[in-house]
Amino acid sequence: MLSVPSPAIRVTDTLDDTQRQQVRDLHGRATAEDGVSALSEQSVLHLASGPGRVRHLLAYAAEQLTGYAQLEGVEDADASGELVVDPGARLHGVGTALARAALEHAPQARIWSHGRLPGAGALAERLGLTAVRELHKMSRPLGTDDLDPAASALPEGFSARAFEPGRDEQAWLSTNAAAFAHHPEQGRITLDDLRERMALPWFDAAGFILVVADDKPDEVAAFHWTKVEDAVGEVYVVGVHPAYQGRGLGRPVTGLGLAHLASRGLTEVELYVDGDNQAAIRTYTGLGFASIMVDVMYSRTVHEPLSG
Template identity: 45%
Template sequence: MTIDVPALEPGRHIQTLDELTADQAQDVLGMLEAAAQSDGTQAVSEQGRLQLRGGRREGVRHFLLTYDGELIGYAQLEDTDPIEAPAAELVVHPSHRGRGHGRALGSALLGASGKRLRMWAHGGRSAARHLAQVLGLTLFRELRQLRRPLTAPLDIAEPVLPPGVSVRAFVPGQDDAAWLAVNAAAFAHHPEQGALTQRDLDDRKAEPWFDPKGFFLAEREGELIGFHWTKMHAAEQLGEVYVVGIRPDAQGGGLGKALTAIGLRHLAAEGAPTAMLYVDADNTAALTVYERLGFVTHEVDLMYRTES
């Protein structure tokens, strides 16, 4: 359906859809790229960008804002967490900012979520922080992006695996179910990562960056107990500690540190001059580990929410 937003700009319309056509998805991706070039960071997360394509996703809605027929804004609302409020991301084309379009999208998100909303401000930009305040949202989560150099000499100690543990590369198709189970167990406290499904995994395996050689699985007595999935961002010349997960009953023995070192050494061997990762600011244990490995904060993503 199409919703005419009662705001200061005549000619502005917001269309709410359960799925996008291929052309609509391409138009949104093009606008996201223009915004990323202007802002230096993506306004919509990797998961959000994947959810633009491939048809309907349960719990995901898309908001297309047009002005005189031209697409100039986009928002995505994901209502899949059984406990937390729906999560949102939004973007306005850099050439059309400062005219209330972001506020119109934010108001549409508040209405669609029943004024129960969480919203990301990627990169923590001042305009995004201001919009959150205008919408009556309060800050409650800080996600840090850390970086460290991978240039020689590489000051990463030789990884030491716990007794009886071996490491091999992920085999697509063969290891999917076991990995999804360990990922869910390792991130049971983390609604975004722990809830990944086979479709989510398949989406990532279909991306150009996917390389099973950089997806390391740790096994003990034939059972998967941990992993380190790395990612190469070729255009940005960045290697990413994409996700490190350890099954709860295997935590505390140094496996996470060893897997992190294995992945960093792999990224360096692949030619990445810099490594990056994301970690919650309140995860002091993980922050300490990564800081000891030479990582420092590069930028932050902020999440705001309604107080109700």
């Protein structure tokens, strides 16, 4: 274990190359120790962001990075944050110092704990934070039943096609923003965010499925964006434009993505869904998914705590 003095917290709106690599190395060690990533995909992408996107807080013991926190939307009511502490520097107050510094910059911020780790829960209790949101990770096997066309048959007047880079970006952004208008992360996605993801090794336009009305082929009525990493498929995001909700698109567009993943020979699929989205949880449970992990978001009492 490291000999860890009280951490010195440095705050910056951009990371230089050395800092960025230090954070990635620390994050890798923590992920290997915990079995779950402390930083979301978006936070990892934000390590390379320019000024104005996020705020970075780095905890140092001498010149050794012992912890890292990231805040997004510092001035916003729905600001959020994540933090990670080097496994060798834990139980030395690094996480407490980082969390306190983050909340000084954004008192309203809600802090994620991925995987509901005991240490994160103890830190939240010490700081007087309350659980205000849960994100369930659900999973199920993929099989030949997912290739049955009946499971993904669209209502009359609708058809499906793959996302076309250079054609569909703005139409998809419009539908995504409308479908997730009240979602604190998904609803914020910009064209730059979309292009960042399209540049990642896992992006596959064939697995980015759009549903369009036959009389409006350039508008996106619904979509299912799938993802494949480490031989596991993911229901990355499913959305239906509010103008098309209630038209029976949600279940078949989900089925179209599952069929695509099954056609690639994958044997497992996972997804993330908010704990208070009981309608979605019922839908996914009906499709055979079961919860395997829960992420928890903690906050001061400026936000409504979870009931019961």
